[in-house]
Amino acid sequence: MNRLIFDEEHDLFRDQVRRFMQEEIEPNVEAWREAGICDKDAFRKAGEQGYLFMWADEQYGGLGLKDFRFEQIVTEEGIRHGDISLFLTLHSRLVGPYIGELGSEALKQRLIPQCISGEAILGVAMTEPGAGSDVAGIKTRAIQDGDDWIINGSKTYISNGINGTHFVVAARTVPDKPHGLGLFVVEADMEGFKRGRNLDKMGLKAQDTAELFFEDVRVPAENVLGDPTRGFYNLMHFLAEERLINAVQGIAHAQTAFDLTKAYILERKAFGRPIAAFQNSRFKMAEMRTQLDITQTFVDQLVLLHNAGALSAELAAEAKLQATETESRVMDDCVQLHGGAGYMSEYRISHMFTDARISRIYAGSSEIMKEIIARGMGLDERELLKR
Ligand SMILES: Cc1cc2nc3c(=O)[nH]c(=O)nc-3n(C[C@H](O)[C@H](O)[C@H](O)COP(=O)(O)OP(=O)(O)OC[C@H]3O[C@@H](n4cnc5c(N)ncnc54)[C@H](O)[C@@H]3O)c2cc1C
Structure with a gap:
């Protein structure tokens, strides 16, 4: 297209x-x-x-x-x-x-x-052992001391966690308000900052994902990002762009898998004919082509909307949901079309399959995307239960 x-x-x-x-x-x-x-x-x-x-x-x-x-x-x-x-x-x-x-x-x-x-x-550190989808559950604390802030707590699953030199850390600044969070830039050489190990994962093998620990880390006023009590709302604002990025990644990843699978099924033969010649293979490729083109068109349209300053949280959630669910389905079909080779590490598709699995979970899971989209059309569970 x-x-x-x-x-x-x-x-x-x-x-x-x-x-x-x-x-x-x-x-x-x-x-x-x-x-x-x-x-x-x-x-x-x-x-x-x-x-x-x-x-x-x-x-x-x-x-x-x-x-x-x-x-x-x-x-x-x-x-x-x-x-x-x-x-x-x-x-x-x-x-x-x-x-x-x-x-x-x-x-x-x-x-x-x-x-x-x-x-x-850079990295961004929101997730904690007890707070992933539920950002308002963050327990890491930031307490003001003069102009500085003292941070205590821990984060997990942080991308660029080992290579990272600076982390945007979400920490609770207002104890009794679920949304009372602040955002702080913690630098890796600050006293009291420690990294855990590079976490072993199913996929994304070249990505360093780590735990981070903060023990009385003193952060100067210069490193406070915006109003230290409005971090939750700032996170929600920037998450729209994050989800568009995930959508761009998901569809690019799926398109790459599609192309290498097409090359493979044209080359590989069974029953005296290329795998591509079976009706099932041609129909699977046709279905994937259609999904890829529809999704890419939507994502591209949102890129233009984002450039125009008009990307909403709901549209970004739709794009992430559509692109990453498509990515997962395409990866599964592409492995199937590769047969046993698709399960072998020497073929790129095998690890693209495991790499893709996280896209529907991180930066807000598919379920959270559906919540955002539903709320955007007035279907908020909390409001509906009050009726
Ligand atoms: C490789 C990797 C990299 C990551 N990088 C980062 C990073 O750089 N920075 C960072 O801060 N975090 C990062 N994360 C964390 C990631 O964003 C969270 O794992 C994700 O938001 C889900 O949170 P959780 O793991 O606590 O799952 P949970 O919140 O425990 O969810 C478990 C299941 O319950 C479902 N669920 C939860 N709430 C609801 C609801 N209200 N309605 C319906 N279903 C629900 C979820 O969809 C999911 O299926 C990373 C994670 C991974 C694995």
């Missing part, structure tokens, strides 16, 4: 990014998967090319490129010619805007140049 949202400038950018991914990322992916973590140098190399924090204003050394399509291209090419585990976009567009929009001027001047070069690597 010809995607009409890109112009010549985007096409030229895509060619450059593709070459970068093919030359600098793809050759390392297998080693990173075995090591359970990607090399920090990947961030520095992407930074050298200007692919990190592209949105940052020129005064901080950025390109001032607010157009989300450029980030979409980095994500799509990174997945096709690299690996979905390399979270450049988490650094740049999922966590970065918290600093760009809510950070103090001193923090922005100090941190953004390091984020652009890839010297600093």
